[in-house]
Amino acid sequence: MSESKAMILGASGTTLTADEKAFYRDERPWGFIVFARNVAEVEQMRDLTAAMRDCVGRPDAPVFVDQEGGRVQRLRPPLAPAYPSGSALGALYKSNREAGLRAAWLMSRLHAFDLLKCGLNADCLPVLDVPVEGAHDVIGSRxxxxxxxxxxxMGREAMxxxxxxxxxPVIKHMPGHGRAFADSHHxxxxxxxxxDExxxxxxxxFKALRDAPMAMTAHVVYxxxxxxxxxxxxxxxxxxxxRGEIGFEGLLMSDDVSMNALSGDFAHRTAGIVAAGCDVVLHCNGVMDEMRAVVGRVPALSGEALARADRALTGLGRRDDQAEAAFREEFAAWFEAVA
Structure with a gap:
């Protein structure tokens, strides 16, 4: 089997086009990511994610999604309940620490039920950013x-x-987006x-959860x-x-290369991400011309980056045998809207 390239790519719609299938087969991304534009219903999601994996010939290829709860939730009713935000979970934690920790674990466990039904096996969660007063709302209630x-x-339980x-799980946005006074999308x-601060x-x-299998970087200047x-x-x-002070040894992926916080054309941005030491480049929007520019500067996944990627995938499919209904009932005791 051909080796994978060090990238995660998106798709344009709810099914793969012929051009996308040929492109993925030729370029062999390590993983994929889906957004709301790719989501219609459960069976369609199963077909889409299966088609993605078929293109690269890897049944365990990770397919990512941003499924946090609150305003960042790509699967919505009826595919998945409308979950509370991270700050709502945090408010419960402040009033009842044990309840908050249990709710954080439960919500992530419920995410896993929702995602696996749709063929998704990776979630860009937990958010480990710590906002300061006056910071931009790009993190905010997340x-x-x-x-x-x-x-x-809370992040440890969510993971x-x-x-x-x-x-x-993918912890984000390393080494911290909470002080940002601008939205790095723009x-x-x-x-x-x-x-010291x-x-x-x-x-x-991030240091406390440095044993996470994957992390996403922040498009922030320090x-x-x-x-x-x-x-x-x-x-x-x-x-x-x-890698040094925080001690993170997992797979490091960039945040989206198409975000306007980065400068230069897509080839320049991608080369900079690779040169900096990120293991995997993320491109989200499914625009073919942009993806073609990205893949031209992405290397094959090899060496220590490949070893990290392989380690990250070892937890896939290792799940408990607990009943979904019991977890939903327990979670609804704190957040009735989710019942």
């Missing part, structure tokens, strides 16, 4: 709280719930906090570390902070 302890404890359901945020506040949850490049394209941030 965060479990505004202190590292809450975010760490464990996905893993108990056989779904691959502009490049710059954070001027000192390294970043260590105490922003890095702490002037105390590298004033010239966002984390995604900064070898100093990746090597010294993410």
């Amino acid at each position: 965060a479990y709280g505004k202190d590292p302890e809450t975010v760490t404890e 464990a719930g996905l893993q108990a359901g056989g779904v691959l 502009n490049l945020p710059t954070v001027d906090a000192s390294l 970043l260590r105490a506040h922003d890095f702490a949850p 002037t105390a570390i590298d004033p010239d490049n966002p984390a995604t394209t900064s070898a100093k941030v990746v090597e010294d902070i993410i």
Whole structure:
């Protein structure tokens, strides 16, 4: 079998076009990602994800989704319930720590039930960013709280719930998006906090969960570390902070290469991500011309990056044998709207 390339790609619609099938077969992405534009109903999702895997000849190929709850939830009713936000879970934690932790685990375990029914096996969750007062709302209610302890404890349970359901978790956005005063989808945020402040506040949850199988980078400049490049394209941030100080040894994927926080054309952006030390490049929107530019600068997945990718996939399919209905009933005791 041909080796995979170090990238995760999206698709344009609810079924694969002939051009997409040929492109994926030729270029062999390691994984795929879906968004709301790709989602219609359960059977269609099963067919779509099966077609993606068939193109690359790997039945275990990861297919990712951003299924957090709150405003970031690609599967919505009737495919999946409308789940509460991270901040709603955090509010429960503040009033009842044990209940909050259990709810974080349960919601992720329920995500796993929802995702696997649709052929999805990887979730870009938990969000480990710790917002500060006045920061842009791009994180906002997605965060479990505004202190590292809450975010760490809740994030650990959220990650464990996905893993108990056989779904691959991705912690994000490393090494911390909570201080950003701009939305990196549209502009490049710059954070001027000192390294000591970043260590105490922003890095702490990522360091505590550094055993996660995968992480996603932040398109954020940290002037105390590298004033010239966002984390995604900064070898100093990746090597010294993410791999060094935080101690993360899992598979490191970029945030979306098409976000406007990054500069230059797609070939330039992709080359910068690879040179910085990210293992896998993420391109989300399914635009063929952009994908063609990306794949031209993406290497084959090999060496330590391939070893990390293989390790990340070892948890897929290892799930408990618990009953879904019992978990839904328990979760509804705190969040009745989900029942």
